Amino acid sequence: MAVLERVMMSRLTVRALSRVNLAGVTLDIARVRAAYPALNEGFAHFDAAAGSLVAAPVAEAAHGVYTSAVANRTDAFEPGRKALRIVEQAREAVADLLGAQPSGVVFGSSATSLTYHISQTLAATWQPGDEVVVSRLDHDANVRPWVQAAAAVGATVRWAEFDASGALPVAQYSSLVGERTRVVALTAGSNANGAIPDVAAVSAIARAHGALCYVDGVHATPHVPVDVSALGADFYVTSAYKWSGPHLATCVASPSLWESLRPLKLMPSSDAVPERFELGTPSFASLAALTAAVDHLASLVPSVGTRRSQILTSMTAVRAYEMSLFAELVSGLASLPRVTLVPAPADSCPTLSFRVHNQHPAETAKLLGDKGVCVYSGDYYAYEFFSALGLRESGGAVRAGIYHYTTRDDITRLLDALA
Numbered sequence: 442m443a444v445l446e447r448v449m450m451s452r453l454t455v456r457a458l459s460r461v462n463l464a465g466v467t468l469d470i471a472r473v474r475a476a477y478p479a480l481n482e483g484f485a486h487f488d489a490a491a492g493s494l495v496a497a498p499v500a501e502a503a504h505g506v507y508t509s510a511v512a513n514r515t516d517a518f519e520p521g522r523k524a525l526r527i528v529e530q531a532r533e534a535v536a537d538l539l540g541a542q543p544s545g546v547v548f549g550s551s552a553t554s555l556t557y558h559i560s561q562t563l564a565a566t567w568q569p570g571d572e573v574v575v576s577r578l579d580h581d582a583n584v585r586p587w588v589q590a591a592a593a594v595g596a597t598v599r600w601a602e603f604d605a606s607g608a609l610p611v612a613q614y615s616s617l618v619g620e621r622t623r624v625v626a627l628t629a630g631s632n633a634n635g636a637i638p639d640v641a642a643v644s645a646i647a648r649a650h651g652a653l654c655y656v657d658g659v660h661a662t663p664h665v666p667v668d669v670s671a672l673g674a675d676f677y678v679t680s681a682y683k684w685s686g687p688h689l690a691t692c693v694a695s696p697s698l699w700e701s702l703r704p705l706k707l708m709p710s711s712d713a714v715p716e717r718f719e720l721g722t723p724s725f726a727s728l729a730a731l732t733a734a735v736d737h738l739a740s741l742v743p744s745v746g747t748r749r750s751q752i753l754t755s756m757t758a759v760r761a762y763e764m765s766l767f768a769e770l771v772s773g774l775a776s777l778p779r780v781t782l783v784p785a786p787a788d789s790c791p792t793l794s795f796r797v798h799n800q801h802p803a804e805t806a807k808l809l810g811d812k813g814v815c816v817y818s819g820d821y822y823a824y825e826f827f828s829a830l831g832l833r834e835s836g837g838a839v840r841a842g843i844y845h846y847t848t849r850d851d852i853t854r855l856l857d858a859l860a
């Protein structure tokens with residue numbers, strides 16, 4: 442706990458959080474919550490980092506596929522053409538969400554499976570002595586696939602470390618990345634302490650050395666407007682179940698980058714991009730639900746214009762709303778003397794980890810759960826992060842995150858329950 446005691450609330454000051462631009466559009470929270478039927482069950486949800494609730498149009502879209510004539514893909518008959526359209530529409534939706542090209546959108550069952558598949562595809566071209574750079578801030582889904590791929594070919598792994606504030610300093614990448622670096626893998630937002638690394642700066646360093654930048658956007662995507670070009674991400678992976686959608690993930694890259702890669706695949710399956718990277722028959726219900734989730738995000742703040750511009754408007758408002766509530770959560774936790782926050786930089790995703798003095802995090806989560814307050818405990822697969830802090834063996838921490846359906850009442854419930 443020594444690190445925790447040194448770096449505490451001062452770093453997560455409300456003043457710093459108020460730097461977030463609150464001007465302009467706002468969320469109509471009653472309208473937003475009405476789109477989530479599951480909220481009627483009355484729980485206070487701080488668990489969206491592990492998976493958000495599903496918005497009604499998302500469930501309806503999946504239901505619509507399961508209750509109508511949708512076949513496997515073929516242009517021979519209409520139900521098969523419907524399946525083709527569902528896939529195409531899902532690619533367009535992801536492209537709008539992330540600022541990517543539809544033909545650069547690859548689907549997979551999870552971010553973990555996509556990253557394994559892509560890391561193995563890339564590693565097939567690596568030589569002994571090549572290098573990959575991973576970070577101790579990342580979820581293991583963006584660490585172990587690279588570490589294991591490197592081990593298989595005799596490549597070297599270099600580690601980016603977070604500092605005492607829980608941030609990932611960019612400066613270290615200048616010495617970590619070199620001529621032998623093939624991939625730099627890092628998160629766009631930590632699922633453990635919310636930290637948002639300067640991905641654009643890191644990807645620029647990677648590019649200058651001819652290395653690819655693989656960005657884990659699973660935690661960041663529901664909380665910030667995303668533009669993969671601005672991030673300089675060669676690959677950006679995200680999972681729809683973290684942003685009100687189904688259990689389905691996507692990785693985007695430029696079509697020309699996908700073209701240059703030869704994944705393991707079946708002989709008769711398509712050799713085209715992006716289909717070449719998609720193994721087996723996709724879930725058309727999940728793809729339709731994903732499109733509905735993107736439309737839902739676009740509609741959080743009603744606006745006119747392209748879906749891309751609507752998404753940017755909504756996500757800007759989401760960011761402002763979530764960070765204003767997050768500031769309240771942080772200051773509320775700061776007033777509880779036995780609660781200690783895990784180090785986190787100020788300008789973050791609205792997600793934090795804490796421990797209650799002498800109490801095992803799993804017990805805290807259970808006691809809060811008994812009061813209808815949903816939080817996770819453990820390391821949430823941020824294995825390296827909690828190992829480096831020396832907290833993993835003793836149970837990790839308790840995680841509370843704000844989502845766009847969180848209310849002040851939820852925060853009061855959490856704080857009262859903790860008190």
Ligand SMILES: Cc1ncc(COP(=O)(O)O)c(C=O)c1O
Nearest residue numbers: 551552553580582632659660680
């Ligand atoms: C930051 C981050 N990366 C990756 C993952 C793994 O995502 P998936 O469950 O789609 O494999 C998660 C899941 O919690 C996550 O939070």
